[in-house]
Amino acid sequence: xxxxxxxxxxxxxxxxxxxxxxxxxxxxxxxxxxxxxxxxxxxxxxxxxxxxxxxxxxxxxxxxxxxxxxxxxxxxxxxxxxxxxxxxxxxxxxxxxxxxxxxxxxxxxxxxxxxxxxxxxxxxxxxxxxxxxxxxxxxxxxxxxxxxxxxxxxxxxxxxxxxxxxxxxxxxxxxxxxxxxxxxxxxxxxxxxxxxxxxxxxxxxxxxxxxxxxxxxxxxxxxxxxxxxxxxxxxxxxxxxxxxxxxxxxxxxxxx
Numbered sequence: 001x002x003x004x005x006x007x008x009x010x011x012x013x014x015x016x017x018x019x020x021x022x023x024x025x026x027x028x029x030x031x032x033x034x035x036x037x038x039x040x041x042x043x044x045x046x047x048x049x050x051x052x053x054x055x056x057x058x059x060x061x062x063x064x065x066x067x068x069x070x071x072x073x074x075x076x077x078x079x080x081x082x083x084x085x086x087x088x089x090x091x092x093x094x095x096x097x098x099x100x101x102x103x104x105x106x107x108x109x110x111x112x113x114x115x116x117x118x119x120x121x122x123x124x125x126x127x128x129x130x131x132x133x134x135x136x137x138x139x140x141x142x143x144x145x146x147x148x149x150x151x152x153x154x155x156x157x158x159x160x161x162x163x164x165x166x167x168x169x170x171x172x173x174x175x176x177x178x179x180x181x182x183x184x185x186x187x188x189x190x191x192x193x194x195x196x197x198x199x200x201x202x203x204x205x206x207x208x209x210x211x212x213x214x215x216x217x218x219x220x221x222x223x224x225x226x227x228x229x230x231x232x233x234x235x236x237x238x239x240x241x242x243x244x245x246x247x248x249x250x251x252x253x254x255x256x
Contacts, residue, residue, distance in 0.1 A: 095223045098126055099230060106234045112242040116148040119235050123210060124150070127224050129193065131211035133157050136239070137171060137204065144171050144207060147239075152211055164188075170195040171207045176228065180220060194220070196228050198236035205236050 105118045116134060123132050131151040135144035144160040144167065163172040165188035170177050177195040189195075191212045198206035208231055213219075 095226065098223065099226055102126065102227065103230060103234055106230075106238045107241075109238075110242055110245040112239065112246065115235070115238045115242055118238075119208070119231065120148065120150050122227060122231065123208075127210065127220075127227055128214045128217035129210050129212065130214065131191070133167075133209045134206065135160065135167070135171065135209070136198075136206040137162070144168065147206065157209070166192055167195050167207055167209050170197050171204055173197075174199060174204050176232070178220070194228065196232045198239065199232055200236040200240045205240060208232075208235070 102118075102122050105121075106115060109115060109118075119134060120132065123129055132149065133146060133152060133154070134148040135157075136147045137143075138145050142162055144162065146154055146158050149157070157167070160168050160171075162168050166177050167189060169175075174197045176197060177192070179193050189209065189211075192209060193213055194210045196208045196210075197204050198208065
């Protein structure tokens with residue numbers, strides 16, 4: 001019994017020591033946990049800052065991508081415009097070349113048959129029709145007489161009174177006829193696409209009637225209108241020059 005009493009203080013001291021050590025260990029672990037928590041908070045803040053920076057970078061990247069896409073779209077639009085303009089200029093150059101060649105060929109011969117053949121080739125190859133008639137006005141200026149034809153029944157148009165129908169009216173008034181500008185189709189001249197007066201100075205010397213266009217030709221364009229003007233003046237002048245040349249070759253005096 002006395003022995004237990006002697007051991008009791010030692011036991012209490014041991015318990016107190018163990019408790020103190022345990023509390024210190026808990027405080028130490030708590031401090032470590034607090035420090036670890038601070039580290040975690042710091043690391044979390046750093047990660048959040050990094051994520052925010054990455055988000056900003058992504059936003060900038062998206063904005064740059066959008067800007068580049070807009071620039072690319074504008075460049076593609078400009079490229080299409082430049083390509084279209086280039087094609088247009090090339091077409092204009094080709095048209096000018098065709099007009100020059102046609103004009104040169106009309107004035108390169110004094111043979112009436114060759115001039116008529118050149119007129120036919122211009123209408124076939126450049127305007128796009130294989131149905132045409134070339135008329136000249138007779139000496140008394142009462143009728144149009146057929147000078148040449150291609151791809152159409154010539155007998156029907158062997159002689160056309162001045163002022164009769166579309167063709168006679170064009171020769172009388174000097175005003176060209178274009179079917180696409182008319183509400184109704186010509187009755188007396190079916191399938192007539194265009195009729196052009198042959199004008200030399202102030203005088204109408206004939207007319208050119210152009211009927212159906214080739215199947216692949218969808219309609220008349222700017223080059224066709226230029227060719228109509230060329231034929232109406234240059235073809236008339238060329239035919240008149242061949243007439244003068246023939247008269248002079250025959251020794252007939254020509255009064256200007």
